[in-house]
Amino acid sequence: MKRLAVLVFLLVGCGFAGNRGYDWYAYQVNAPMSSTSQKVAFHIDQGESSDQIANDLAARGLIRTPEVFLVYLRYQDKGARLEAGDFVLDRTMNMRQIITALGDAKVQQLSVTLAEGMTLKAMSQSAAKAGLGTADSYVAAASDMTWPYDFLQGRPQGAPGNLEGFLSPNTYQLDKGSTTRDLVKRQLDQFAHEVTPAMRAAIAQPAAGRPAETLYNVITLASIVEREVTKDPDRAIVCGIFYNRLSIHMALQDDITVLYGLNKLQGPLTDQDKQKDTPYNTYLHPGLPVGPISNPGLASINACITPQKSNYYFFFADANRVTRYAATYTEHLRQQQQYGLAPD
Numbered sequence: 001m002k003r004l005a006v007l008v009f010l011l012v013g014c015g016f017a018g019n020r021g022y023d024w025y026a027y028q029v030n031a032p033m034s035s036t037s038q039k040v041a042f043h044i045d046q047g048e049s050s051d052q053i054a055n056d057l058a059a060r061g062l063i064r065t066p067e068v069f070l071v072y073l074r075y076q077d078k079g080a081r082l083e084a085g086d087f088v089l090d091r092t093m094n095m096r097q098i099i100t101a102l103g104d105a106k107v108q109q110l111s112v113t114l115a116e117g118m119t120l121k122a123m124s125q126s127a128a129k130a131g132l133g134t135a136d137s138y139v140a141a142a143s144d145m146t147w148p149y150d151f152l153q154g155r156p157q158g159a160p161g162n163l164e165g166f167l168s169p170n171t172y173q174l175d176k177g178s179t180t181r182d183l184v185k186r187q188l189d190q191f192a193h194e195v196t197p198a199m200r201a202a203i204a205q206p207a208a209g210r211p212a213e214t215l216y217n218v219i220t221l222a223s224i225v226e227r228e229v230t231k232d233p234d235r236a237i238v239c240g241i242f243y244n245r246l247s248i249h250m251a252l253q254d255d256i257t258v259l260y261g262l263n264k265l266q267g268p269l270t271d272q273d274k275q276k277d278t279p280y281n282t283y284l285h286p287g288l289p290v291g292p293i294s295n296p297g298l299a300s301i302n303a304c305i306t307p308q309k310s311n312y313y314f315f316f317a318d319a320n321r322v323t324r325y326a327a328t329y330t331e332h333l334r335q336q337q338q339y340g341l342a343p344d
Helices: 002-013 019-030 050-059 066-076 095-101 120-129 135-141 180-194 197-203 215-228 234-247 255-261 298-305 329-338
Strands: 039-044 085-090 109-114 170-175 314-317 323-326
Touching: 019 066, 019 095, 039 050, 050 066, 066 095, 085 095, 109 120, 120 135, 120 180, 135 180, 170 180, 197 215, 197 298, 215 234, 215 255, 215 298, 234 298, 234 314, 234 323, 314 329, 323 329
Parallel strands: none
Antiparallel strands: 039 085, 109 170, 314 323
16 A cells, blocks of 8 residues: 555656556556467456555556556546446456456356256256266265255155155356255245245145145155156046056056166066065055155146046057056057067
């Protein structure tokens, strides 16, 4: 600050408006450091002083004299604001242009795409790859059962201690420096936005093709549907089939749930696998699995709120990924033979 005061004094003492003093000052302000373009990344920390910024600019070869920068900033451009953030400057920019640019911060962002049907574990790996933290830190945040969201209340006894099913899939943009916990919060906020109170109220009322349900059960079913089919109207039909099975106390017998219990994403599933006792084995245990097996998108959730009523109890996808439906097991076997698949 003493140097700045001395500079101001000298400029005034030498006749600030005098030709030589003014020309020198104008040159400092108006002349760029180079006539050849050279990009320079520049960062301003939150709370960084103007003196620090001026010295950093000089050290990076963007201005000649820090004191002139401060004089201009304080006495000739009093309305200028220097914002914290990341900037890309150029050595062809003069001091005026640099000050203008430093008032328009562009915060660097990280992007992570979490697709419908991804598991919590898969999402943790995507978050780590995006630079938001470690996979373990994501799992920890997604296993914190103290998040203050009403839709997380009323979980059944024995439900897993994680947020599987409620981590809304989407592409998220987060500021650089954000954590995996910030991402989980964004996902829960998105769930609250998409699965509205009106939808939750509708779930609690019986509808065609399903009884009155809890949100947790609907999300569990939707998580299975999301992994089984990817097209409309297949989602609503398949969810209706699961409700048909549940209504007559028939086992869901869904391979995807068994794989999840074995910590696998895909088959083949053996007869031995089907005999392994996990809370997700819907061959051994009637009713729904203990919890969601993926994080479904809104389309699958809506399909399980308003399933399509039918007389089907069986389905499978043929070699062309066309979903085939049957009312009886005999018809189901015939279709599998017809379309070249080994029978269940």
